[in-house]
Amino acid sequence: MNKAQLIRFISENTGFDRKQTEIFMETFTDSVTETLLSGEKVSISGFGTFEVRERAKKEAYNPVTKKTVTVPAKKAPAFKASKSFKDAIAQVK
Numbered sequence: 001m002n003k004a005q006l007i008r009f010i011s012e013n014t015g016f017d018r019k020q021t022e023i024f025m026e027t028f029t030d031s032v033t034e035t036l037l038s039g040e041k042v043s044i045s046g047f048g049t050f051e052v053r054e055r056a057k058k059e060a061y062n063p064v065t066k067k068t069v070t071v072p073a074k075k076a077p078a079f080k081a082s083k084s085f086k087d088a089i090a091q092v093k
Contacts, residue, residue: 036077048081 011021042050
């Protein structure tokens with residue numbers, strides 16, 4: 001499901017028009033981004049937690065040049081699913 005499909009799905013299931021739903025989605029993603037940039041986590045009960053994680057510097061192998069390269073440390077966004085979300089997905093066959 002892509003963003004447009006998600007907007008259509010939410011719009012059809014809530015009765016809000018697509019424009020309102022699109023504004024909601026933009027506001028949601030902007031607020032999650034801003035919160036993560038400020039160093040805080042975003043927790044949605046029953047769904048999961050968005051957070052920023054530190055990735056340590058590491059050595060990697062470049063198969064083209066056959067040389068070892070250093071990958072610098074960086075910050076990356078991460079999502080940790082809640083237990084109830086994991087349990088729901090585990091039941092999918």
